[in-house]
Amino acid sequence: MLELSNIGKHYDVAGHRVAALSGIDLTLTRGSFTTIVGRSGCGKTTLLRILAGLASPDTGEVLSGGPAPRIGVVFQEARLMPWLKVAENIAFGLRKRVDRKTIDERVSAILDLTGLSAFRSAMPAQLSGGMAQRVALARALVMEPDLLLMDEPFAALDAFTRRSMQNELVSLWQARKPTIVFVTHDVEEAVVLGQTVIELSEGRVVGRQTVDIPYPRDPTGVEASLCRRAVLARLLTPATPDRMQTKPD
Amino acid sequence: MPFLMPVRDKIFGVLIAIGGCLTVWWAVSWAGLVSPFLLPPPVKVWRAFVALWSSGELLHHTWASAMRVGIGYGLAVSVAIPLAIVFSASGIVRVVAEPLLEFLRQIPPLALMPLLMLWLGIGEAQKIGIIILACFFPVFLGMRGGIAQADRKLIEVGKVCGLNRWEIIRRIVMPSALPALVVGLRISLGYSWRALVGAELIASSVGLGYLITDAQDLARTDIVLVGILVIGVVGLATDFLLKRLCARLAPWLAGDLEMARA
Ligand SMILES: Nc1ncnc2c1ncn2[C@@H]1O[C@H](COP(=O)(O)OP(=O)(O)O)[C@@H](O)[C@H]1O
Ligand SMILES: [Mg+2]
Numbered sequence: 422m423l424e425l426s427n428i429g430k431h432y433d434v435a436g437h438r439v440a441a442l443s444g445i446d447l448t449l450t451r452g453s454f455t456t457i458v459g460r461s462g463c464g465k466t467t468l469l470r471i472l473a474g475l476a477s478p479d480t481g482e483v484l485s486g487g488p489a490p491r492i493g494v495v496f497q498e499a500r501l502m503p504w505l506k507v508a509e510n511i512a513f514g515l516r517k518r519v520d521r522k523t524i525d526e527r528v529s530a531i532l533d534l535t536g537l538s539a540f541r542s543a544m545p546a547q548l549s550g551g552m553a554q555r556v557a558l559a560r561a562l563v564m565e566p567d568l569l570l571m572d573e574p575f576a577a578l579d580a581f582t583r584r585s586m587q588n589e590l591v592s593l594w595q596a597r598k599p600t601i602v603f604v605t606h607d608v609e610e611a612v613v614l615g616q617t618v619i620e621l622s623e624g625r626v627v628g629r630q631t632v633d634i635p636y637p638r639d640p641t642g643v644e645a646s647l648c649r650r651a652v653l654a655r656l657l658t659p660a661t662p663d664r665m666q667t668k669p670d
Numbered sequence: 671m672p673f674l675m676p677v678r679d680k681i682f683g684v685l686i687a688i689g690g691c692l693t694v695w696w697a698v699s700w701a702g703l704v705s706p707f708l709l710p711p712p713v714k715v716w717r718a719f720v721a722l723w724s725s726g727e728l729l730h731h732t733w734a735s736a737m738r739v740g741i742g743y744g745l746a747v748s749v750a751i752p753l754a755i756v757f758s759a760s761g762i763v764r765v766v767a768e769p770l771l772e773f774l775r776q777i778p779p780l781a782l783m784p785l786l787m788l789w790l791g792i793g794e795a796q797k798i799g800i801i802i803l804a805c806f807f808p809v810f811l812g813m814r815g816g817i818a819q820a821d822r823k824l825i826e827v828g829k830v831c832g833l834n835r836w837e838i839i840r841r842i843v844m845p846s847a848l849p850a851l852v853v854g855l856r857i858s859l860g861y862s863w864r865a866l867v868g869a870e871l872i873a874s875s876v877g878l879g880y881l882i883t884d885a886q887d888l889a890r891t892d893i894v895l896v897g898i899l900v901i902g903v904v905g906l907a908t909d910f911l912l913k914r915l916c917a918r919l920a921p922w923l924a925g926d927l928e929m930a931r932a
Contacts, residue, residue, distance in 0.1 A: 475826055494830045500823050504845045504922050514831030544922055
């Protein structure tokens with residue numbers, strides 16, 4: 422279980438104080454699949470970076486009941502090391518923790534699971550965007566994370582590849598049950614993937630939608646369409662206009 | 671695409687270029703357009719080459735020059751790379767030593783020749799000193815540029831994987847810096863070769879530069895030309911070897927290597 426309470430974060434941009442996040446309260450139960458959706462600039466990446474430990478909040482705290490979770494992150498870009506082969510990229514974070522033999526076993530298993538076995542000796546420059554993102558996912562999964570953070574990982578992919586990656590992600594989640602936080606600006610994607618959709622606008626949570634549709638979901642089905650409409654309606658209502666404030670001297 | 675010609679076409683091009691130059695050279699001297707003293711015909715230069723080769727003299731001078739480059743280049747590289755890492759890691763070192771190095775960088779190595787001769791004499795130490803001065807900066811600056819350019823996004827991957835500062839430097843920053851380092855290494859090799867021959871022209875008793883000035887004193891233009899050609903060929907050969915070495919050690923850099931000429 423992960424508990425975020427009153428998370429706030431601001432940036433100073435050219436003398437202005439820009440609130441990226443304010444008063445975020447969020448509970449992530451173990452093994453849940455949460456999607457966070459909102460227009461670009463609403464603070465999704467900032468929230469994910471705070472969860473990943475790459476940024477610290479100005480206010481509030483992130484509490485985990487129990488030991489600190491092992492975290493895996495998939496960024497919007499694949500971020501592979503261009504000098505390492507696919508298998509070495511996947512093993513990148515493992516090298517520190519486990520012995521050679523375990524690494525080989527785990528990497529092989531993940532290569533099979535993600536359909537990358539034929540590419541194990543390929544260099545990143547030789548991969549298509551979809552394949553590269555798959556390697557990035559494998560690199561996160563091989564760490565056997567308790568918490569998998571994904572920042573618009575499929576946004577740069579074509580519609581066909583995105584569809585199949587979404588399905589694969591759902592199967593992986595069902596098989597291993599990590600807690601997943603998946604950020605996207607695509608309402609359809611948020612509804613197809615998440616058990617809960619968190620709606621973010623101008624740094625605040627403006628709504629939550631529970632999606633009670635069995636997997637694999639049909640994005641064009643009636644229930645999914647209804648959910649999508651409800652989420653969109655809340656995201657499109659105008660939010661509070663007091664976000665940008667001039668710094669008092 | 672002209673940049674990706676097959677090897678066979680490349681060799682063909684080189685042969686045409688060499689053949690063309692030889693023909694023009696031969697035609698000019700055959701027609702008597704320039705005095706044979708200023709530009710001896712190809713055959714005469716070839717004979718001089720054969721004579722120098724069979725007497726072992728050519729190899730002797732080439733070896734002497736190559737050794738100096740090898741030692742000087744090796745020393746410069748093994749100082750420049752760690753120093754660049756220290757500079758990039760430590761703000762204090764940067765603040766103190768940067769102005770000094772920036773000043774030194776403005777001075778052409780050959781301008782330091784007189785001083786080096788007074789300090790180090792006219793032996794090997796002075797030649798190697800010149801080479802170190804000539805090839806330190808491209809490697810040093812290349813490495814620093816490469817470190818500065820390391821992708822922050824890749825460094826974040828390291829942080830997420832739980833790497834500490836040193837591991838991030840070793841496993842992400844260093845490999846990221848390699849392309850820029852390779853450019854520096856290649857530029858330096860060219861510089862060191864040029865600076866050495868310059869030094870040998872001024873004060874030396876062995877080496878390709880010496881071979882040329884000595885031949886000039888004896889009015890042997892043919893030997894001067896042999897010396898120039900050998901310098902060019904050895905320069906090309908070492909550059910080629912360095913390129914091959916880099917291609918083997920860092921195959922993902924194929925594209926960057928072609929930009930590294932100076
Ligand atoms: N490093 C930064 N410096 C200044 N402003 C930033 C920085 N990162 C994000 N912001 C601002 O914070 C807000 C939220 O950004 P972000 O979390 O990246 O949004 P999203 O991922 O939803 O597009 C935006 O207004 C953005 O301009
Ligand atoms: Mg973002």
